[in-house]
């Protein structure tokens with residue numbers, strides 16, 4: 001497949017919807033203001049940006065994932081990122097047991113103008129409830145969130161109806177501007193359900209991009225069928241006007257390695273269909289690197305392509321969030337969740353987050369894990385050879 005066929009963004013379309021930084025890169029900025037956007041308008045983007053689907057928000061191509069924020073120094077990292085021009089921020093009351101959202105709140109409370117400089121996305125740990133949203137808004141000192149990302153982990157039509165009713169109600173009350181969804185378990189199944197049953201409902205989707213291919217990668221690995229289905233689904237979602245935020249692509253690891261790794265990775269993720277790459281940052285040098293990134297074109301040179309492929313291969317065992325193991329375990333164990341907690345610990349260095357989410361699974365699951373070990377049904381279905389009795393037990397032992 002040619003690069004042009006692979007990419008939902010032609011080079012011309014990409015250039016039309018992006019600008020390059022004036023302040024950081026010294027290149028004259030072409031300013032785009034969203035027309036008819038119903039959300040808070042930040043100052044015009046200083047960094048390269050596109051458009052976040054039907055929200056029409058001029059989102060920077062790299063956005064700020066706040067899962068690693070824990071303290072006052074991290075608040076300063078976030079401030080620097082916003083000062084440099086990053087204009088979308090994602091956090092949750094569940095990150096770091098509330099430390100992430102507190103670090104964000106410290107900035108918003110110190111200078112209220114920072115709230116209006118970002119498109120704010122929130123999600124919760126529990127199945128979303130109004131009280132949980134109210135608590136986050138109160139912590140942040142704001143009366144609304146730009147997008148509330150509600151969990152659609154599997155293609156569950158009943159859950160979809162519940163989420164739609166809740167988001168409709170929150171929109172009517174003015175607490176939520178744009179309905180959003182997030183999935184960590186069965187990406188393909190959940191996207192297919194949204195495209196079929198609620199094609200115009202959601203404005204924003206937070207999508208795990210582990211299955212996104214690198215254009216021109218001829219290595220037909222075990223993720224091939226899931227990856228092809230994912231590309232098709234993402235394209236369908238984009239065609240419905242849903243703004244795509246990328247997560248779990250490996251950006252958190254890539255940003256630590258510097259621009260030689262981050263830039264090719266980012267281009268590959270943008271070519272796969274993301275509007276913005278949510279990147280977990282916790283250091284000033286990471287922000288400085290992002291601010292100077294020459295990302296005005298998503299075109300991958302041969303060198304970029306090889307670097308993106310090499311990086312993808314380093315993460316060959318990462319959970320795809322493909323959903324193949326969903327419902328497969330005879331003990332009912334949430335294997336994909338456990339593998340995600342493993343990733344938080346081993347790739348993100350977020351053992352505290354992993355432990356919090358593991359604890360939230362409850363004693364029923366914890367006790368059932370003690371009986372895991374005989375069947376290996378999960379390892380039989382996992383396309384990347386990650387799920388197994390060994391990794392399930394090891395993860396549980398690590399987080400208990």
Ligand code: SF4
Pocket residue numbers: 328329330331332333335371372373374375376377378379388389392
């Ligand atoms: S090996 Fe363990 S986690 Fe995997 S399917 Fe069997 S019981 Fe479930």
Ligand code: SF4
Pocket residue numbers: 185318319320321322323324325326335336339381382383384385386387
């Ligand atoms: S553990 Fe394996 S089968 Fe399960 S979601 Fe992750 S990649 Fe897919």
